[in-house]
Amino acid sequence: MANASWLLRRWEPLLLVLIVLAGAWSASLSPYYLNLDQLLDSSRNFVIPGLLAIGLVPVVLTGEIDLSLGSILAVGTILLAKLALLGVPLGLAVVALVLVGGALGLLNGVLVARFGLPSLAVTLGTMGAYRGIAFIIGSEEGYTDFGPGYLWLGETSLRAILPVALVFFVLVVLLFALLVHFTVFGRRLFAIGGSIEAARFTGLRVTQIKIQTYVLSGVLAALAALVWIGQYGSARADNADGVILLVITAVVLGGVDINGARGTVLGVTLSVLLLGTLTNGMGLANVPGPTQTVVFGSLLVLSVLISNVIRWRTT
Amino acid sequence: METAARMRAVPTEAGNRFAERALRLRVAGVLAFLLLLAIGFTSASPRFLTVGNARIIAFNAAILVIAAAAEALVVLTRNLDVSVGSVMGLAGYLAADLIARAPGLGFAVILVPLAIGALLGLLNGVLVAYGRVPSLVATLGTLSIYRGVTFIYARGQEVTSTKLPRWMLRGADAMVAGIPSLVIVAAVVVVILALLLDVRPRFRQLYAVGSNPQAAHFYGLRTKRVVLLAYVLAGFLAGLAGFLYAARVGTVTVILARGWEMSALAAVVIGGVSIQGGSGNLVGVALGAVVLATIDNGLVLLRVPEFWRMFIQGTAIVLAVSVDALIDGRIRRMLELRRAGRRL
Amino acid sequence: MSKKRVFASLMLATCLVPAGAASAAGKHYRLFMTPKWTGFPYFERAAAGAKAAAEELGDQFVYAGADHADVQLQVQTLQNFLAQKPNGIMLAAIDLNAVAPVLKQARSKGIVVTTFDADAATPARDFFANQMSYEQAAKTMLDCALLDAPEGGEVAFVAAAPTAPNHMAHIKYMKQFIETDPKYKVFKVVDTQFAQDDDAKSYDVAVNLMQAHPNLKVIISSSAVSAPAGARAIVATGKAGKVFSTGFALPSAIKGYLKDGSEKAFALWDPYELGYLAAWVTHMALDGKLSKTPGTKFTAGKIGQYTVGKDGEIVYGKALIFTPDNVDKYDF
Numbered sequence: 001m002a003n004a005s006w007l008l009r010r011w012e013p014l015l016l017v018l019i020v021l022a023g024a025w026s027a028s029l030s031p032y033y034l035n036l037d038q039l040l041d042s043s044r045n046f047v048i049p050g051l052l053a054i055g056l057v058p059v060v061l062t063g064e065i066d067l068s069l070g071s072i073l074a075v076g077t078i079l080l081a082k083l084a085l086l087g088v089p090l091g092l093a094v095v096a097l098v099l100v101g102g103a104l105g106l107l108n109g110v111l112v113a114r115f116g117l118p119s120l121a122v123t124l125g126t127m128g129a130y131r132g133i134a135f136i137i138g139s140e141e142g143y144t145d146f147g148p149g150y151l152w153l154g155e156t157s158l159r160a161i162l163p164v165a166l167v168f169f170v171l172v173v174l175l176f177a178l179l180v181h182f183t184v185f186g187r188r189l190f191a192i193g194g195s196i197e198a199a200r201f202t203g204l205r206v207t208q209i210k211i212q213t214y215v216l217s218g219v220l221a222a223l224a225a226l227v228w229i230g231q232y233g234s235a236r237a238d239n240a241d242g243v244i245l246l247v248i249t250a251v252v253l254g255g256v257d258i259n260g261a262r263g264t265v266l267g268v269t270l271s272v273l274l275l276g277t278l279t280n281g282m283g284l285a286n287v288p289g290p291t292q293t294v295v296f297g298s299l300l301v302l303s304v305l306i307s308n309v310i311r312w313r314t315t
Numbered sequence: 316m317e318t319a320a321r322m323r324a325v326p327t328e329a330g331n332r333f334a335e336r337a338l339r340l341r342v343a344g345v346l347a348f349l350l351l352l353a354i355g356f357t358s359a360s361p362r363f364l365t366v367g368n369a370r371i372i373a374f375n376a377a378i379l380v381i382a383a384a385a386e387a388l389v390v391l392t393r394n395l396d397v398s399v400g401s402v403m404g405l406a407g408y409l410a411a412d413l414i415a416r417a418p419g420l421g422f423a424v425i426l427v428p429l430a431i432g433a434l435l436g437l438l439n440g441v442l443v444a445y446g447r448v449p450s451l452v453a454t455l456g457t458l459s460i461y462r463g464v465t466f467i468y469a470r471g472q473e474v475t476s477t478k479l480p481r482w483m484l485r486g487a488d489a490m491v492a493g494i495p496s497l498v499i500v501a502a503v504v505v506v507i508l509a510l511l512l513d514v515r516p517r518f519r520q521l522y523a524v525g526s527n528p529q530a531a532h533f534y535g536l537r538t539k540r541v542v543l544l545a546y547v548l549a550g551f552l553a554g555l556a557g558f559l560y561a562a563r564v565g566t567v568t569v570i571l572a573r574g575w576e577m578s579a580l581a582a583v584v585i586g587g588v589s590i591q592g593g594s595g596n597l598v599g600v601a602l603g604a605v606v607l608a609t610i611d612n613g614l615v616l617l618r619v620p621e622f623w624r625m626f627i628q629g630t631a632i633v634l635a636v637s638v639d640a641l642i643d644g645r646i647r648r649m650l651e652l653r654r655a656g657r658r659l
Numbered sequence: 660m661s662k663k664r665v666f667a668s669l670m671l672a673t674c675l676v677p678a679g680a681a682s683a684a685g686k687h688y689r690l691f692m693t694p695k696w697t698g699f700p701y702f703e704r705a706a707a708g709a710k711a712a713a714e715e716l717g718d719q720f721v722y723a724g725a726d727h728a729d730v731q732l733q734v735q736t737l738q739n740f741l742a743q744k745p746n747g748i749m750l751a752a753i754d755l756n757a758v759a760p761v762l763k764q765a766r767s768k769g770i771v772v773t774t775f776d777a778d779a780a781t782p783a784r785d786f787f788a789n790q791m792s793y794e795q796a797a798k799t800m801l802d803c804a805l806l807d808a809p810e811g812g813e814v815a816f817v818a819a820a821p822t823a824p825n826h827m828a829h830i831k832y833m834k835q836f837i838e839t840d841p842k843y844k845v846f847k848v849v850d851t852q853f854a855q856d857d858d859a860k861s862y863d864v865a866v867n868l869m870q871a872h873p874n875l876k877v878i879i880s881s882s883a884v885s886a887p888a889g890a891r892a893i894v895a896t897g898k899a900g901k902v903f904s905t906g907f908a909l910p911s912a913i914k915g916y917l918k919d920g921s922e923k924a925f926a927l928w929d930p931y932e933l934g935y936l937a938a939w940v941t942h943m944a945l946d947g948k949l950s951k952t953p954g955t956k957f958t959a960g961k962i963g964q965y966t967v968g969k970d971g972e973i974v975y976g977k978a979l980i981f982t983p984d985n986v987d988k989y990d991f
Contacts, residue, residue, distance in 0.1 A: 030743070038742050045735075065451075117636050120395070120451070121590040124580060125632030132626025139620070140853060142730075142822045144756040155760075232734055233760030236822075237622070239731070245455060258449045283739040286723035288697070289732060290466030290569070297459025304448045362873070371870060371896075375863075466726055471698035476891060477915045488895040565891045566858045566884075566912070569698060570727045615867040 011255035011307070015270035019277055026281020033284055036161070043166040044154075044231050045283070046276030048073075048224050049243055050169055053250040053268050054176050055220030058213040060251055061180070061189040063196070063260030064112055064119040066214060069221045069247060070240040071130035072104045076225025077235035078134045080150060081143030090149035097222045104130055105218020109211030131241070138237040146229060154230015165227045172220070177265040189213070193260025249300045250275055255307075275299075341587035341642060342599040349606050356613035363616055370495060376608035377497035378560050380601045381504050382575055383582035385552035387600045388508075388545045390583050393525040393592025394443055394450035396546065398435070399553045400575035401461035406431045407557030408465050408474070411567040415478035422482070428554040435461060436550015440543035458576070466569045476565030487562035497559055501601070504552065509597040521545055526593025581628055582607055585635040589643065606631070687717050688746035688945050690938055693724040693736050695751045695777065695856060701883050701909055701930050702751065704991050705775065708934030709749060715960055716942045721745070728819070728856045730754045737761045741768070747941035749934075751776040753856075754822040759783040771944045775937035776930075778824050778972075785944055785951070786971040788937040790928045791978055793825065796881075797832035799926045799978045800906050801843050804877045806924035806982070807903035811845020812876025815868045817885045817906070819856045826881040833879065849875065854885045861888035869893070869902055880906035883927065887912040890922050910981050910989040917983040925981045931991070932962045933975055940973060 026033045033039075052069045059066050076097055083093045108126055112119045156164045180186040192199045192206055199206055229235050254271035256263025275296065282292045356363040382399055389396040406428035414424045435457070442453040476484065489496040511518045520541045523531040532538050556575075561567045586603025588595025607628065614624055690713050694702030706722045713720035721743075725732035730753050738761055740748055748770055752758045755778060762772050762783035772779075775788040791799065804814060816833065818826035830851060837843045849872050854861040861884055869875055869892070878893075880886040889904030890913060899921035908925040916922040939959040943949040949957060955967040965973050981989070 032743050041742070044738070111633065111637075115637065115640065117633075117640050118590045121584050121636040122633055124577070124584070125629045125636065128577075128581075128625050128629025128632065130629070132622060132624075132629055135620075135622030136626060140622070140821050142754050142756050144759065232731070232757065234754070234757040236730060236754070236757065245459070248451070248455060252452050258452055283735065284742055286721060286739065286743075288466065288471065288723070289725045290463040292463075293459040294463030294467070297456040297463065301442060301448060301453060301456035301460070304452055305442070305446050308447050362870070368870065371866065375866075469698070471726055472703075473698055473700070475700070475909075475912050476887065477911060484891075484894075488897075563895070564859050564862055564888075566887060568727075568858055571859075573727070612867075612870070615871055618871065 012264065012267050012270055015254070015267065015274055019270065019274045022274055022277040022281065026277060026284070029281050029287075030284035033281055038284075039280075040157070040161060040163060040166065042276065042280040043163055043169070045279045046272050047163075047165045047169045048227055048231070048240070049246045049250060049275070050269070050272040051172060051220055051224040051227065052217075052243065052247045053254070053272055054172055054265065055217040056247060056251050057176065057256060057263065057265055057268055058180060058186075058189055059119075059217050060256050060258060061260055061263060062192045062210055062213055064210065064213070065123060065248075065258070066105075066108060066119065066217050067123040067244050068104070068108060068127040068130050069217060070243040071127050071134065072101055072218050072221040073225045073228060073240040073243070074134040074237055075104065075130055075137070076101060076222040077228050077239045078138035078143070078237055080225060080229055081146070081235040082137065084146040084150055085143070087147060090147065090152075093147075093150065094226065097226060098219050101218040101220075101222020101225075102215045103218070105215040105221075106211065108218065109214030112214065113207040113210035127244070131237070134237040134239075138235070140237070143235045144233060146233075150226075151230040151233060154227045155233070156230070165231065168227065173265060173269050177269075180265050185209070185212075190261050193257075193262075246275065246296070249296055253300060253303050338587070338594060338596060338599075341639065342596065342602065344638060345586055345599055345602040345606065349602060349609065352606065352609050352613065356609070356616065360613075360616040363613060366493075368612065368616075370493075372605065372608045372612050373498045374495045375611065376601075376604045377495065377501040378556050378563065379575075379578055379582055379604040379607065380501040381552055381556040381559070382572075382579040383586070383600045383604045384504060384508055384597055385549040385556065386576070386579040387583045387586070387588050387595065387597060388521065388552075389450070389549045390580075390588050390590060391521045391525045391592055391595060392542050392545045393528065394542060394545070395580075396439060396454045396549050397451065397576045397580070398439060398454040398458040398461055399549070399579050400572045400577075401458045401465070402432055402435045402550055402553040403557030403560060403572035403575055404570065405435065405461045405465045405468075405557070406554035407561035407571050408469060408567055408569065410558045411474045411479060411561045412469070414480055414483065415474050418480050421480075425555075425558060428558040429551055430554070432550040432552070432554020432557065433547050434550070436547045436553070437543070439550065440546030443546065444539040444542040462569075462573070465571075469569045471569060473569070474567040476567075479562070479565065479567075483562045484565055487559065497563065500555075500559065504555070505597050505601050512597065517541075517544065522593055524592075578607065581632050584632050584639075587635070587639065589639055590636065603635075686946070687719065688942060689719045689721070689744075690747045690749065690941055691721045691723070691740045691743070691745040692749040692934075692938075693722075693733065693740070693751075695724075695733070695753050696728045697722075697724045697726055699884070700911065700991065702776075705751075705930040705934030705937075708929075708931035708936075709938035710934075711931075712935040712938035712942070712960060716939070718938075718942060720938070728753050730757045734758060734761055737765070741765055741770075745770060746945055747771045747773065749773045749775060749937045749941055750779070752779040753777070754820070755779050755824045756822065771941050773937050773941045773944070775933055776825070781970050784971070786940050786949075786967075786973060788933060788940060789825075789972050789974050790930075790933050791976050792974050793828035794832050795974075795976065795978065796825070796907075797829050797836060799980065800829065800879050800881070801833055801836060801846070803905040803924040803926050803980060804846065804879055804903070805842070806980075807905050807922065808876045809845075812847070813849045813872055813874050814846045814877045814879055815850040815852065815872065815875055816848070817852050817854055817861065817864055817868075817878060817880040817882065817889065819882050819885075820853050823881075829881045846877075854880075854882065854888075856882050856884045858884055858888050861885035862892050865889040865892035865904065866896060869896060869898060875902055878902065878904045878906075880904065880908075883907045883909055883912070886925060887916075890916040894921055908981075909991060910986050911991060913981065914986050917981065917986050920983075923982065927979050927981070928975060928977055929979065929991075932977070935960065935962055936965065936973065936975055 111117050111122045250272045254268030410428040442448045443450045524538045524541045582603035587599035710720045759780040772784040773786045774784045778787045816830045837846050852864045854864045878889045886906040886908035907927050913925050951971050
């Protein structure tokens, strides 16, 4: 069954092929590309958007969306900066981080699931409100003084070659893959995304489950903040402003249906890798940012168009 | 059976009256919020309630009104357009660059951003209506593509204001009978669109498609054409807004109007247009834009740091959506009661 | 895909300069430069100057950056530079601390880092080509303000961000001179606002300042984006002649305002020579021929003699003041 149309029908292998092609293209653009050190180091291009994208998957599977992830990350980085200034030890700081991220996600979840508000509009609002909170706490300053250990997750490489952040990302991917595809919780996500009424009739606590997905995405965004300060060595309230575009691109490109009930964690991981490869290759060739975004925008639109066309031809 | 009943329920006389009453209530709500803001700011700063200040608020809101009107048309059909800022940017930049190179074009140059905007909107519409790409995804893609094209065309260079013709810069600043010219343009746009939406069947179909696409389809409406129309019009208006913005700002960079889709969407949501489509009017949208401009203005007068605005805007959106959900819930319950009553 | 490859290769080619045939004694280096953002004539001109210096010295020159002033994007650009193993990096930093980690990494690899126009944290760079000392910059802007409003009045400052050390230093010294120097005592500082080197934001900030301070006389902008935007806002709100905008601006951007009388004076320096200086300094440092000892004198190619100051700061120092009489002399 290894003919072309079968390949096209399965999204993940297609992504894999695209990654290889992107790698080849990147290698042709710049002689600095094919270098193990460089390749592993370039994971910093995609770890943070990747974490956010993985966290977004359960939310999208239930048919909702969360636009506020970048803002939650910013609140996270500012929080860490302030805690570092107060001399709070890393362990406590991480606990606070997770609690705040979870709380912000909880608010999203409650507004969407409990009060039934449309998630697009609500998270559009919280995107602004949370970003505002980051600015209110952090003002327009940049923070670079962090305590011992704060920067470890984002800046360390094991044996000077394997970035810890990349390992962290892989762990999160495995965890979420397990959660979404091999647990009852995961199956319920697909059920809710398929039909809320049907899910309700089978006794699922839809409200609770949706809230849980939002808390998860909030926590993950907060943890991404810890990676951020290690990678950049600084925190500002405008951190990750606009990252949500890349994140949604990664999710949709990964084969997740924006209306819910379809998609895989593997697909999103592969699309994150694809976008990271392209970013890395184009960056090394000093291709200007806006040109890069044309590539990404086109990729996003074409991927959906092509999958639509395939679906029409095979039904 | 259920679907048929629901179809019948909405277009009835009683149902319409309820919807309209709720809508008027919603617009009244925005007005009330605006008045509240005005009272609050006036008591905090004596400089708020002056003619000069009102003029500034109107001036600042004018272009947003047009961009928000563009967004509203699309949202009415239960779709989104997040490429508004990029359309504004590309159309505005092209117009500025063209007139800088060929000043002889004169006023006719305004046709360029209008046509380009409509074309870009056409692409959006084709992707959404015919390509069946979800509107968030399609316009997210075109947001990047259009912005990137602007950069590539411009080769990254900006058009300095000294290269723009005087009539363009002066025109944007001009006043007619004490009212800024941009405000007049915005008002004209709103009035024309509001009338069209009220009277012309083609435009009323935007509502039908938005409130129940399947029903509209079964009813015989060419839903795809309607959505396409909404996007083309939105692009046209965004092109206009981009041109006016370029004229106002003077120095036209490749990042012109970046992020404007968010403000437009905020104005639309605050103005009472339901994000689920099918309800809302342009007066509300205009008021929504004025609310945003008022908040900005008040914060400046109160010497409140500018970034509080983000927080307040975001909260305003959440509040607006909550209020809408409340009203929507009430309407639905009323309609259920009516339907139940008729069956007895 | 081949079209994209050609395109990308073209973009690459436009950035690179083939190693020149003529060269002074010394090796050929790869010099990379990134501005605060590309497309702004000020930085484009600085890049042209740096490229000319590189050509004279036989070095390769690469110029790249984001299309708007974004801290993250600048850090990413620098990280991408690192992966391409340059010999020297020149930059105008948007946030002095945010770029410090990646610059320190660069220096640890033996790369010479030179900042120009906007400094980074001192331990993160080798040299800083400063257009003028902060005190001189402050005095120059105040002098322009005096030309606009000799009788004095309320003034407001516009800077890019609190993390822009040059702008903040300008403001500090301007405030100090207004307090202590009798010449400037006629001014009274009423506000400081930040506009992120963004045109639209600068315009709005200017409008807001005039709203909040009805007796405002002069808006002084350290940012060459904000000064012309302020002039524009003044004309748009009909306050030409009552409120003035001044500070640093490109002559091409404010020529119109000087000619139509709404403004009387702006200042700047030649960014071409500043870029030239930055590249020359970087090359000399790579050759090991430039010591950081304060007082060291050296000749930077065609643009004259300079002295290394404290902490590797090299002051270019040639201020230009533009008035309606002389603005036509300049073509940038």
